[in-house]
Amino acid sequence: MRSEEEKMLAGELYLAADPALVKARTHAKQLLHRLNVTEYLVTDAAREVLAELVLHAGPNFYAEPPFYCDYGRNIYCGSNVYFNVNCVVLDVAKVTIGSNVMFGPGVQLYAATHPLDAVVRRTLELGRPVTIGDDCWIGGGAIICPGVSIGAGCVIGAGSVVTKDVPAYSLAVGNPARVIKKLEAAA
Template sequence: METEKEKMIHGDLYLAGGEELKKDRRKAKILLHRLNVKEYRITKNARLILAELIPNSGKNLYIEPPFHCDYGYNIFCGENVYFNVNCVVLDCNKVTIGSNTLLGPGVQIYTATHPLDAVTRRTHEMAFPITIGSDCWIGGNAIICPGVTIGNGCVIGAGSVVTKDIPDNSLAVGNPAKVIKKLNQNIQELDL
């Protein structure tokens, strides 16, 4: 029989009030308090806190406090990932962020969602994974909804709400976000 944590990670209906999940959220909140209140600067100690909070990250993860997440251990970052201030990651399911990706201030990443049926919604939640590719720039206050994949080399405009997958090398803007331009098509023509 699956635990509530296993159900959560598999994208099934689960009970968020289970003891194991409450314990995990409590641990994350303690670490976030240390990061957001006691440190509030990226110090050696803050880097140790981040390593414990987000153990599945590559080199040079940089997070400007304040930062908020549910668990931390469901966030998987490549190398050189940057979160600006006030980012929120509801990581009830896996959040994968590729290398060299920048997230602007106030970006919100939501794996968590709720059933449409009101009676089921009273007790249960669901969560679907989110993937953001490498070399992306997610503009300030963008919202990434559950189950979305953003390809490599994408730019998501500030304030956009991403409800559907975005293909590689796309500029997407709006609510809901729509691809308005392909990017990096003639990169060899650039005078670097």
């Protein structure tokens, strides 16, 4: 029999109230409290907290406090990833972020979703992975919805709500976000 965490990461219905998941979220909240309240400044101690929280981050990963996530351990980042203040990552499914990616203030990445059936939704939840390619800039206040993939070299305009995949080297803006311009590939 698979654990609730295994079901969660597989994108299947899972019980968020499972004691192991509650324990993992509590641990993340304790680390976030240290980051967001105790450390708060860009210090070696803050970087140590982030390294314990986001286990799969490449070199030069940083999230300006306050930063929020569900687990942290389901966030996978390349090198040179920067989150500005007030970002949220609901990482109930794998959130993959390439290298050289910048997030403006208040960006929200949602891998969490819920069943459409109201009775099922009373007790069970779902997750869909989110993927962001290398060399992306996600403007302040943007929301990336569950199951979305953003290709390499993209710019997502401030305040955009990304509900569908965005092809590489695109500028996408609006609610819902739509591609308004192709961008030049990095040399």
